[in-house]
Amino acid sequence: MSVLRFVVSVSLxxxxxxxxxxxxxxxxxxxxxxxxxxxxxxxxxxxxxxGPIGVVSTKILEGxxxxxxxxxxxxxxxxxxxVSPDGKTITFNLRKGVKWHDGKDFTSADxxxxxxxxxxxxxxxxxxxFAKLTAVETPSPLIAIFKLSEPSPYMMSALSGYEGQxxxxxxxxxxxxxxxxxxxxxxxxxxxxxxxxxxxxxxLLERNPAYWDxxxxxxxxxxxxxxxxxxxxxxxxxxxxxxxxxFSPVPxxxxxxxxxxxxxxxxxxxxxxxxxxxxxxxxxxxxxLQDKRVRQAIAHAVNKDLVVKxxxxxxxxxxxxxxxxxxxxxxxxxxxxxxxxxxxxDQLLDxxxxxxxxxxxxxKLVHDFLPYGSDYQRTAEYLKQALGKVGIDVEIRxxxxxxFLKRVYTDGEFDMTxxxxxxxxxxxxxxxxxxxxxxxxxxxxxxxASGYSNPEMDKVxxxxxxxxxxxxxxxxxxxxxxxxxxxLPVLDLFEVRFFTLxxxxxxxHTNSAEGVYGSxxxxxxxK
Amino acid sequence: MKDFLRRFAxxxxxLGGAVILLAVIAMAxxxxxxxxxxxxxxxxxxxxxxxxxxxxxLGSDMMGRxxxxxxxxxxxxxxxxxxxxxxxxxxxxxxxxxxAGYFGGWVDxxxxxxxxxxxxxxxxxxxxxxxxxFQPSVTTIVLAIGVVSWPPVARLTRGEFLSLxxxxxxxxxxxxxxxxxxxxxxxxxxxxxxxxVVTGSxxxxxxxxxxxxxxxxxxxxxxxxxxxTIIGAGREVLRSAWYVCALPGIAILLTVLxxxxxxxxxxxxxxxxxxxx
Numbered sequence: 001m002s003v004l005r006f007v008v009s010v011s012l013x014x015x016x017x018x019x020x021x022x023x024x025x026x027x028x029x030x031x032x033x034x035x036x037x038x039x040x041x042x043x044x045x046x047x048x049x050x051g052p053i054g055v056v057s058t059k060i061l062e063g064x065x066x067x068x069x070x071x072x073x074x075x076x077x078x079x080x081x082x083v084s085p086d087g088k089t090i091t092f093n094l095r096k097g098v099k100w101h102d103g104k105d106f107t108s109a110d111x112x113x114x115x116x117x118x119x120x121x122x123x124x125x126x127x128x129x130f131a132k133l134t135a136v137e138t139p140s141p142l143i144a145i146f147k148l149s150e151p152s153p154y155m156m157s158a159l160s161g162y163e164g165q166x167x168x169x170x171x172x173x174x175x176x177x178x179x180x181x182x183x184x185x186x187x188x189x190x191x192x193x194x195x196x197x198x199x200x201x202x203x204l205l206e207r208n209p210a211y212w213d214x215x216x217x218x219x220x221x222x223x224x225x226x227x228x229x230x231x232x233x234x235x236x237x238x239x240x241x242x243x244x245x246x247f248s249p250v251p252x253x254x255x256x257x258x259x260x261x262x263x264x265x266x267x268x269x270x271x272x273x274x275x276x277x278x279x280x281x282x283x284x285x286x287x288x289l290q291d292k293r294v295r296q297a298i299a300h301a302v303n304k305d306l307v308v309k310x311x312x313x314x315x316x317x318x319x320x321x322x323x324x325x326x327x328x329x330x331x332x333x334x335x336x337x338x339x340x341x342x343x344x345x346d347q348l349l350d351x352x353x354x355x356x357x358x359x360x361x362x363x364k365l366v367h368d369f370l371p372y373g374s375d376y377q378r379t380a381e382y383l384k385q386a387l388g389k390v391g392i393d394v395e396i397r398x399x400x401x402x403x404f405l406k407r408v409y410t411d412g413e414f415d416m417t418x419x420x421x422x423x424x425x426x427x428x429x430x431x432x433x434x435x436x437x438x439x440x441x442x443x444x445x446x447x448x449a450s451g452y453s454n455p456e457m458d459k460v461x462x463x464x465x466x467x468x469x470x471x472x473x474x475x476x477x478x479x480x481x482x483x484x485x486x487x488l489p490v491l492d493l494f495e496v497r498f499f500t501l502x503x504x505x506x507x508x509h510t511n512s513a514e515g516v517y518g519s520x521x522x523x524x525x526x527k
Numbered sequence: 528m529k530d531f532l533r534r535f536a537x538x539x540x541x542l543g544g545a546v547i548l549l550a551v552i553a554m555a556x557x558x559x560x561x562x563x564x565x566x567x568x569x570x571x572x573x574x575x576x577x578x579x580x581x582x583x584x585l586g587s588d589m590m591g592r593x594x595x596x597x598x599x600x601x602x603x604x605x606x607x608x609x610x611x612x613x614x615x616x617x618x619x620x621x622x623x624x625x626x627a628g629y630f631g632g633w634v635d636x637x638x639x640x641x642x643x644x645x646x647x648x649x650x651x652x653x654x655x656x657x658x659x660x661f662q663p664s665v666t667t668i669v670l671a672i673g674v675v676s677w678p679p680v681a682r683l684t685r686g687e688f689l690s691l692x693x694x695x696x697x698x699x700x701x702x703x704x705x706x707x708x709x710x711x712x713x714x715x716x717x718x719x720x721x722x723x724v725v726t727g728s729x730x731x732x733x734x735x736x737x738x739x740x741x742x743x744x745x746x747x748x749x750x751x752x753x754x755x756t757i758i759g760a761g762r763e764v765l766r767s768a769w770y771v772c773a774l775p776g777i778a779i780l781l782t783v784l785x786x787x788x789x790x791x792x793x794x795x796x797x798x799x800x801x802x803x804x
Binding site: 230231251253254256257306310311374377378380381382384385388395396397398399400403 | 565567590591745750763765767
């Protein structure tokens with residue numbers, strides 16, 4: 001009897017035994033209509049971390065493990081696993097009887113192929129996550145042994161269906177993987193089978209009758225609608241045309257009105273895995289910003305509470321440093337803080353030698369904002385005002401996403417950006433790229449664009465990569481946070497709180513840190 | 528001139544347009560006096576309805592910015608963009624039209640095919656493309672609007688020049704050996720001016736609308752507050768705070784209407800055939 005089936009039967013017993021808890025037995029059948037925005041560029045996440053792909057692909061393809069709210073690993077394609085005492089060997093026992101949607105058996109060869117040929121070589125974060133992975137041994141079709149040159153404790157956080165997606169070797173081996181036609185009609189092991197993709201309109205998935213978790217999935221179909229306009233999405237939710245959407249699918253300022261109708265569940269859980277952080281990147285080549293005091297003055301001049309409350313309508317939490325508080329295992333609040341204090345900011349700028357001119361201005365900076373919507377533009381407008389108060393003249397520059405990424409990460413022609421990063425479950429995967437000297441890479445989006453290089457920081461980062469002892473590693477990451485907050489090559493403003501909006505009919509849509517990146521095998525519709 | 532003013536004043540609609548237009552111009556001029564602060568400043572509680580707080584008679588937007596200040600300062604931007612963009616369009620259109628109409632022949636053919644090429648592209652879409660390519664700023668927006676709106680002016684000017692070219696006084700100038708440039712600027716242009724002025728005044732209205740449309744689509748200059756910017760930002764809260772969109776919308780409506788009425792009035796007053804209408 002599989003572990004999961006055991007869990008299901010136990011939870012059923014719990015449900016039956018506690019009728020007052022309000023939990024109900026799942027009902028089979030029905031079609032879940034949801035929105036995915038923007039339209040994904042493909043349907044496979046194994047080598048492309050773009051957000052919307054993850055929403056679709058995780059229903060079709062799976063990873064070795066999955067996670068609960070606290071990022072504890074749970075079985076998925078791997079039933080059990082064992083990490084050797086030196087941390088350099090991880091043995092996965094794979095689930096028996098799992099079949100690809102085309103009928104072929106899922107084996108350890110698929111795991112080997114995906115890890116070495118796809119994640120390690122092609123995935124933007126996988127390249128560093130799996131850098132120490134030297135080989136995957138396959139002594140039997142149901143055993144995959146990961147061999148590492150150094151311990152990589154963070155790797156166990158990167159094996160979900162989104163971050164470490166297993167691809168079918170028989171369809172991908174020997175092909176140009178990013179151009180493989182199956183990227184647009186994926187074949188997976190997951191609870192739903194890809195049926196149709198009408199570009200600009202919808203993606204249709206159907207129930208996988210041969211899913212390894214026999215009772216699941218409960219839904220017959222999932223229709224993922226593509227609706228580019230945020231206000232139109234809000235209207236679609238209201239009419240019941242759409243039942244679910246992740247990543248804050250409706251305008252933030254419309255949420256209160258939708259909530260008041262009583263028809264919807266607003267769920268902010270399920271984004272713990274991504275742990276998105278909104279931050280300002282400073283170009284340390286700028287003659288003003290290269291002075292630490294100027295960066296600290298900017299930190300004092302920005303009212304983070306106001307940004308969260310007014311600009312982001314409360315969908316955030318002021319950040320205290322580079323590691324978001326949802327990463328409970330690593331988060332440290334004991335780092336230098338810069339409370340909102342205009343006088344202090346003025347003082348620091350005076351000390352740095354940038355006195356106010358006769359017009360009250362000290363110097364000018366151009367601000368580029370990530371053009372992901374009106375919330376981002378309003379943040380830029382706020383920053384212009386806030387920094388104007390301390391004599392920094394800010395000019396806002398708007399451009400499309402491609403131009404923004406090229407300007408910041410390829411040309412380095414910027415003064416200051418507002419942007420957001422996924423901190424992800426482990427600082428080595430998500431946070432280090434902002435501060436590590438080796439991540440000053442032209443052309444790599446969302447890396448160290450500030451040009452920050454501090455040998456002490458590099459030492460801490462590199463030690464944390466291979467430290468196997470949990471406690472010692474936590475100390476190293478605490479050190480990382482202190483140095484980052486002292487030097488401020490980027491200013492962490494707030495932890496973005498995405499939300500999932502769901503019609504009350506939709507049950508169990510969020511039950512792990514993966515949220516809408518979950519497989520949805522347990523989602524069901526109330527009649 | 529007196530005759531013109533009398534005829535203009537007899538047209539009530541035109542007079543009304545002129546009054547509103549003057550009011551808008553006054554708003555633009557008085558903005559820094561009445562609202563000396565920056566219109567982007569977050570001064571009030573967010574989402575104040577108009578009239579809810581006497582300090583902010585027109586209410587505030589989602590960021591707590593004073594809408595009255597925004598609309599007064601917005602008048603400056605909208606009028607400025609309207610006038611400068613029209614000036615750019617007139618400069619391009621009149622030059623091309625004048626040269627084409629005056630010289631005729633292959634010059635006319637080349638320039639008119641070029642004009643037709645521009646005319647076949649929908650003006651607003653073309654403006655979007657230009658602004659998107661050159662990144663939104665007041666300069667690029669003004670240039671983009673100018674570049675997409677010159678063809679009608681060019682055709683109009685060409686028509687006027689074609690007929691002027693064969694008039695006796697122009698022939699006389701040529702016979703006297705006067706230079707082409709001098710004839711165009713000193714003798715033909717003044718005689719073609721009336722219809723150009725009328726078209727130009729109407730173009731200001733179109734330019735204001737185009738700017739508002741661009742800002743609505745997020746292609747406005749993020750550093751200046753125009754009416755379109757306020758509407759674009761307020762669109763998302765249309766269902767809960769309609770006034771954020773409605774107030775600048777009314778301002779645009781009135782201004783564009785006023786300019787049109789004014790332009791029509793000028794046209795009628797300048798047209799001797801309509802003298803006794």
